[in-house]
Structure formats: structure tokens, C-alpha cells
Amino acid sequence: xxxxxxxxxxxxxxxxxxxxxxxxxxxxxxxxxxxxxxxxxxxxxxxxxxxxxxxxxxxxxxxxxxxxxxxxxxxxxxxxxxxxxxxxxxxxxxxxxxxxxxxxxxxxxxxxxxxxxxxxxxxxxxxxxxxxxxxxxxxxxxxxxxxxxxxxxxxxxxxxxxxxxxxxxxxxxxxxxxxxxxxxxxxxxxxxxxxxxxxxxxxxxxxxxxxxxxxxxxxxxxxxxxxxxxxxxxxxxxxxxxxxxxxxxxxxxxxxxxxxxxxxxxxxxxxxxxxxxxxxxxxxxxxxxxxxxxxxxxxxxxxxxxxxxxxxxxxxxxxxxxxxxxxxxxxxxxxxxxxxxxxxxxxxxxxxxxxxxxxxxxxxxxxxxxxxxxxxxxxxxx
Amino acid sequence: xxxxxxxxxxxxxxxxxxxxxxxxxxxxxxxxxxxxxxxxxxxxxxxxxxxxxxxxxxxxxxxxxxxxxxxxxxxxxxxxxxxxxxxxxxxxxxxxxxxxxxxxxxxxxxxxxxxxxxxxxxxxxxxxxxxxxxxxxxxxxxxxxxxxxxxxxxxxxxxxxxxxxxxxxxxxxxxxxxxxxxxxxxxxxxxxxxxxxxxxxxxxxxxxxxxxxxxxxxxxxxxxxxxxxxxxxxxxxxxxxxxxxxxxxxxxxxxxxxxxxxxxxxxxxxxxxxxxxxxxxxxxxxxxxxxxxxxxxxxxxxxxxxxxxxxxxxxxxxxxxxxxxxxxxxxxxxxxxxxxxxxxxxxxxxxxxxxx
Numbered sequence: 001x002x003x004x005x006x007x008x009x010x011x012x013x014x015x016x017x018x019x020x021x022x023x024x025x026x027x028x029x030x031x032x033x034x035x036x037x038x039x040x041x042x043x044x045x046x047x048x049x050x051x052x053x054x055x056x057x058x059x060x061x062x063x064x065x066x067x068x069x070x071x072x073x074x075x076x077x078x079x080x081x082x083x084x085x086x087x088x089x090x091x092x093x094x095x096x097x098x099x100x101x102x103x104x105x106x107x108x109x110x111x112x113x114x115x116x117x118x119x120x121x122x123x124x125x126x127x128x129x130x131x132x133x134x135x136x137x138x139x140x141x142x143x144x145x146x147x148x149x150x151x152x153x154x155x156x157x158x159x160x161x162x163x164x165x166x167x168x169x170x171x172x173x174x175x176x177x178x179x180x181x182x183x184x185x186x187x188x189x190x191x192x193x194x195x196x197x198x199x200x201x202x203x204x205x206x207x208x209x210x211x212x213x214x215x216x217x218x219x220x221x222x223x224x225x226x227x228x229x230x231x232x233x234x235x236x237x238x239x240x241x242x243x244x245x246x247x248x249x250x251x252x253x254x255x256x257x258x259x260x261x262x263x264x265x266x267x268x269x270x271x272x273x274x275x276x277x278x279x280x281x282x283x284x285x286x287x288x289x290x291x292x293x294x295x296x297x298x299x300x301x302x303x304x305x306x307x308x309x310x311x312x313x314x315x316x317x318x319x320x321x322x323x324x325x326x327x328x329x330x331x332x333x334x335x336x337x338x339x340x341x342x343x344x345x346x347x348x349x350x351x352x353x354x355x356x357x358x359x360x361x362x363x364x365x366x367x368x369x370x371x372x373x374x375x376x377x378x379x380x381x382x
Numbered sequence: 383x384x385x386x387x388x389x390x391x392x393x394x395x396x397x398x399x400x401x402x403x404x405x406x407x408x409x410x411x412x413x414x415x416x417x418x419x420x421x422x423x424x425x426x427x428x429x430x431x432x433x434x435x436x437x438x439x440x441x442x443x444x445x446x447x448x449x450x451x452x453x454x455x456x457x458x459x460x461x462x463x464x465x466x467x468x469x470x471x472x473x474x475x476x477x478x479x480x481x482x483x484x485x486x487x488x489x490x491x492x493x494x495x496x497x498x499x500x501x502x503x504x505x506x507x508x509x510x511x512x513x514x515x516x517x518x519x520x521x522x523x524x525x526x527x528x529x530x531x532x533x534x535x536x537x538x539x540x541x542x543x544x545x546x547x548x549x550x551x552x553x554x555x556x557x558x559x560x561x562x563x564x565x566x567x568x569x570x571x572x573x574x575x576x577x578x579x580x581x582x583x584x585x586x587x588x589x590x591x592x593x594x595x596x597x598x599x600x601x602x603x604x605x606x607x608x609x610x611x612x613x614x615x616x617x618x619x620x621x622x623x624x625x626x627x628x629x630x631x632x633x634x635x636x637x638x639x640x641x642x643x644x645x646x647x648x649x650x651x652x653x654x655x656x657x658x659x660x661x662x663x664x665x666x667x668x669x670x671x672x673x674x675x676x677x678x679x680x681x682x683x684x685x686x687x688x689x690x691x692x693x694x695x696x697x698x699x700x701x702x703x704x705x706x707x708x709x710x711x712x713x714x715x716x717x718x719x720x721x722x723x724x725x726x727x728x729x730x731x732x733x734x735x736x737x738x
Contacts, residue, residue: 004660008719008720010647010719010721013720013721014721017721044724045718045724046718046720046722046724047717047718047720047721047722047724048720048722049722050721050722050723051720051721051722230720345730346730347730365727366725366727367724367725367727368724368725369713369725370711370713370715370723370725373711373713
């Protein structure tokens with residue numbers, strides 16, 4: 001625990017915050033996007049925005065894996081679970097409540113008789129397949145590069161064990177291409193306004209700090225890779241301010257205790273072996289992004305649920321009232337959405353951003369919504 | 383047992399005693415016949431012995447007077463035995479505390495058991511023994527009860543419901559109640575938070591902790607007595623069980639139409655609990671407590687109340703953790719140690735089922 005306390009030490013936090021206040025240039029505005037949902041959560045939970053000067057604005061990014069999965073992909077999983085009694089659909093707990101079309105969820109598919117099981121690890125899904133040889137087990141895989149190696153390991157394990165009743169519905173997405181998309185999609189407003197990124201922490205333990213060098217150079221935006229403790233984030237924001245002030249735009253690693261320049265070579269090799277890059281993949285909020293997601297490689301085709309069960313993707317619209325798309329692009333804040341905290345709450349989410357605690361809306365609802373109702377002088381000046 | 387012995391004792395109601403070493407609950411123990419009677423006579427009555435229970439009627443009679451309080455609580459905790467307690471002690475403490483939070487002196491309890499076929503009599507005896515000890519320590523009598531047995535697979539060993547009756551002493555002019563909280567009042571807790579929740583979670587996850595954590599399961603009636611004797615500034619008492627401190631404060635803010643601001647640095651949490659929470663990915667403010675109370679006290683009496691809590695063995699870690707505020711939205715906010723502010727919202731969903 002001592003290890004964590006160091007990164008939550010109030011005196012150190014206040015010292016870094018004071019340094020940020022001392023170094024910002026008056027009259028200048030700093031717009032930083034924290035890419036990861038984990039960073040969004042930590043910013044809100046520790047009330048870090050209160051420590052920052054008024055002219056630094058943090059924009060919540062799309063780095064919540066549950067949030068960026070489009071309705072159409074969810075519908076595929078829900079349809080599969082509902083239409084095939086021989087299938088056990090295994091997935092992480094967060095996915096159970098994410099709304100697909102017409103408010104359907106995996107939870108409602110389960111209630112309607114579909115066999116949907118919550119697992120804590122991909123290998124648990126493999127175990128399910130071993131224990132139920134007469135059933136088909138499909139693991140509904142989602143996530144950024146952090147969780148991809150675990151899915152690759154499961155496919156490897158199933159292959160090594162000669163399992164023929166295990167497959168993966170692969171929805172793994174890639175971070176660097178999402179950063180490109182942020183800079184170009186939608187109204188383009190966000191990209192134009194952004195001064196830098198707080199770079200992903202956990203993802204970078206796998207893909208390494210160097211994976212962002214192209215993006216930093218191409219868009220001339222500083223990217224500082226950060227850990228998830230409050231002092232990590234403050235330190236990263238300070239480094240971003242310094243780069244902006246100096247007119248620099250390079251990748252800095254402020255999470256060196258976990259992230260190496262080249263990442264985790266063994267994990268990367270495993271993923272390259274098991275997956276290939278899709279030509280294109282639709283993201284909620286960001287639209288179709290070329291080369292932004294993975295599919296099961298030809299060599300492991302028999303473990304690809306999409307091929308095995310002839311699942312076809314149909315793009316479906318979000319809930320009409322839901323502003324998730326603009327929120328994921330950083331164009332709107334959660335409180336700008338007209339159903340936020342009214343029709344859409346963590347108990348009854350309409351959009352994906354309200355489901356996982358890492359979603360921008362859920363984090364703001366749980367920790368920050370008192371600010372929306374606060375008198376004007378308490379709201380940080382925009 | 384020889385043949386001759388059996389013949390000599392043909393007039394006995396029960397041909398042989400309950401086998402607490404190897405025996406198990408059978409469906410007949412809940413059928414209301416001879417086996418039920420034997421369970422009552424050989425286990426419940428000796429353990430809980432008191433004249434009202436021993437009278438042999440289907441109900442207990444007593445003369446009430448003054449302002450009476452009644453509370454009921456069902457206990458389904460899993461695992462049944464955990465460091466610092468078991469479902470038996472918990473079933474007494476939970477209801478005694480609910481009665482005590484009204485400012486009342488708990489007097490009587492009833493106990494309803496739902497047992498699963500096959501449940502070991504040995505474990506039942508241990509649990510009933512803990513109930514008897516906990517009730518005696520809290521100064522309450524168990525005066526009525528009921529036992530039902532469900533088929534194997536239809537229960538989870540044992541569920542216990544207890545109902546408690548208490549009396550608010552005449553000297554308490556205005557008993558504590560949730561609606562009485564007013565802006566400016568101070569929020570006190572009687573000790574460290576999250577101990578019970580973390581104990582249950584670690585026991586379930588098989589988490590080996592370096593320093594062992596125990597459930598705080600305890601009867602709070604004497605702590606409440608000492609507090610109310612020391613000051614009449616206590617507006618609200620609440621035991622933060624399921625949903626923890628966060629949910630309890632939100633509930634009472636809603637009842638009283640107020641908000642609250644907590645100081646995170648003042649909230650007592652054991653280092654071991656904090657570390658375990660970090661590992662398990664849970665927030666100690668949402669974890670159940672079974673031996674702690676929240677007191678909302680008028681500002682001028684807050685120090686007296688704090689001293690009274692600290693003077694009791696169960697209140698040594700008591701602290702003033704925040705203030706009731708005027709807030710039309712009923713928001714509970716918290717100053718973080720870093721100087722930021724965040725909301726402490728209601729518990730949503732049920733990430734931690736069967737905690738008590």
C-alpha cells in the first residue's frame with residue numbers, strides 16, 4: 001500500500017499543482033484530452049480538476065472500451081445469445097448492461113432464456129468450453145491493447161487443447177488509430193482545439209511508448225503517457241504544459257515504472273500471431289476508422305465466431321436522445337446531453353458512456369454532477 | 383444402546399438425543415412434529431433459556447409501556463463463519479442496532495430460522511451459541527421463534543430473521559430521527575469503516591491478507607446509551623450497514639432535505655482495509671459495517687458527543703467527518719485529501735451481494 005500512497009500524497013499533489021499554476025502562461029488556454037477511461041475516472045474521483053488553473057480544460061477521451069463499441073456489434077452478440085440455445089456466450093461483467101438496439105442488453109437476452117455468463121478472465125471461458133463439450137462457448141471479447149493479449153492467450157490455449165467448441169467474437173480495437181480519428185472526425189473542432197494528450201497507461205505497457213511517436217509527429221501534439229494515480233496525472237499535465245509552452249510535441253513517458261519504450265514484446269508477438277488488422281471498424285462516436293481493430297487470423301479461423309456462426313455486421317444508430325457520439329469525440333460534455341441524469345443514469349443507461357465507471361458520463365454522474373448545479377462562481381470558467 | 387435400555391424408557395418422548403457431533407437437519411425438524419419439538423427442547427430452549435420462551439406457548443406475552451420501537455432484519459451472509467463473528471452473532475447485532483438507532487433500549491428479540499436439509503447440527507449449535515452469547519451481552523431476551531426446513535439445494539445452509547422490540551426511555555425528549563438533520567449539524571462516525579465488508583469479501587475471495595482484518599460485528603446499545611446520556615444534541619443515529627457510509631448519508635440527506643460535505647482525511651479507515659479495498663477494486667465508503675454508527679449532532683454539542691463516543695470501548699476511533707449542508711439536490715460531497723471535491727453518490731446496483 002505504501003507504493004500507492006506515494007502517488008496519492010497530498011503534499012506532493014499540491015506541490016505539483018503549484019508548479020502547474022506557476023508555469024502556465026496567462027491568457028493562454030490549454031485543452032488536454034485524457035484518452036483513457038481510467039484517467040477520466042481518477043480525475044473525477046480525486047477531484048483533480050479543482051487543483052488545476054481555470055485555463056486548463058481536461059476533455060474526456062474515447063478510451064473506455066465498453067463505450068466505443070457500436071450498437072451494431074452489441075446487437076450481433078445479443079442476437080447470437082438469443083437465437084442459439086446451444087451457445088454459451090461468455091463476457092466481462094461490464095458488457096451485460098450496455099444497451100443495444102431498442103434498449104436490449106445481454107442481461108435482457110439472459111432473462112429471455114439466452115445462456116449468457118459473466119467471466120473474470122478469458123481462460124475461464126476456455127474452461128467453460130472444456131466443461132461443456134456438447135455446447136458452443138463464444139467469448140465476447142472487447143477492449144484496447146491491454147486486454148488483447150488475454151484473448152490471444154485464450155485462443156492459443158483452446159488451440160493447444162484441441163477444443164472445437166470454443167470461439168471468440170473479436171472486438172479488440174487499437175489506440176493509435178483512435179488518436180488519428182479524434183484529430184479528424186466529427187466537426188474537427190476537438191482536433192483543432194486540442195493542445196495535447198494524456199496518453200494511455202495500461203495500453204502502453206503492452207504496445208510501448210514508441211507506438212505514439214507517429215501520431216505526435218503527424219499532428220504536432222505532445223503525448224505524455226501517464227499512470228492512474230492522482231500524482232501521476234498531475235505530473236503528466238505539468239509535462240504537457242511545459243511542452244506546449246516550449247512549442248514541443250513529442251512522446252514523453254511519465255509512467256516509466258510500468259511502461260517501456262518498446263512495450264511487452266512477448267505479448268505483442270502473441271497478438272500478431274493470433275490476430276490480423278481489420279480493414280475498417282466502426283467505433284461508436286468516431287465512425288468507421290481504417291485499420292483500427294483486430295480480427296482472428298486465418299491460421300486460427302476455426303476460433304473466429306464471426307466466421308463460424310456467419311455473423312454479419314449491420315451498422316445501427318445510437319439511441320435518438322443520446323449524445324454519446326459527441327461526448328466520445330470530446331465535442332460535448334456529459335452535462336450538455338439532454339438526457340444526462342434525467343433519462344440516463346447508471347441504473348438505467350441509455351448510452352454506453354453511462355455504463356462503465358470509466359465512461360465519461362458515469363464518472364461525471366458519480367463524482368462530478370454537483371458542479372452542474374453549483375452557483376456560477378464555483379463552476380470553472382470555460 | 384442395549385435392548386433393555388430402550389424398553390425401560392418407552393415413556394420418553396425422544397428415543398435418543400440429537401447427535402450434535404454427526405447429525406444433520408432433516409425435513410422433519412421443520413414439520414412441527416416431534417422432531418421440531420426435540421430441536422427446540424434440546425437446542426434452542428437451553429441456549430436462549432428464559433421463562434417467556436419456556437412457557438411452551440406459540441407466542442410470548444409482555445406488558446408494553448411508553449414509546450415502543452420495532453425493527454426486523456433477515457440475515458443471509460455468506461460465508462456463515464468469518465473472522466470476528468458468524469451469522470448467529472450478526473443476526474442479534476443487526477437487529478439490536480436497528481432498535482438502538484431510534485434511541486431505544488432493546489429488550490426482546492424473536493428469531494426465525496430457515497434451515498436447509500443436511501445442514502450440520504454441529505454448525506447450528508455453534509451459531510445458536512453465538513446468538514445466545516450476543517443476546518446476553520446486549521441484555522436482550524429471545525422470547526419467540528420459528529424453524530422451517532427447506533429441501534437440500536433450496537437454501538444455503540441457514541438464513542436467520544430476527545425482530546427486535548425496544549423502549550425509548552422517558553428521559554429522551556426528542557428521539558433521534560432521520561428528518562431532524564439540519565444544515566450546520568456535524569456528522570460523526572463511531573469508528574473505522576469497511577471492516578465487515580472487507581472481511582466478508584476477503585473470506586469469499588480467499589484473499590490472504592498480511593494483517594488479518596476482523597468483522598466489527600457488535601451490539602451498539604450501550605454506546606448509544608452513553609452518547610444519549612452525555613448530550614441531548616443528537617439529531618440522527620444510523621448504522622451504516624449495507625451500502626456503507628455513502629449510502630447511509632445519502633439516505634438521511636434525502637429524508638431531511640439536506641446535503642452534506644465530508645472531509646475524506648477525517649474518515650477513519652484502517653490501513654489494512656484500505657489496502658484490501660485497493661486490491662479488490664471496491665470503495666470502503668460503500669462497504670457494510672456491523673458495529674458502527676453515524677451520529678448527526680448539533681454543532682455546539684459535537685465535541686461532547688465525540689468525547690462520549692471515544693469514552694466507550696466501541697467508539698475509540700470515533701471522529702467528526704463532515705457537516706450537513708443546505709442543498710436542494712441532496713448531494714453528498716467530499717473534500718479529497720488533495721484539495722479537490724467530488725460527489726459521494728448512492729450505491730448503484732449490488733456488487734456485493736449477501737454481505738449480512
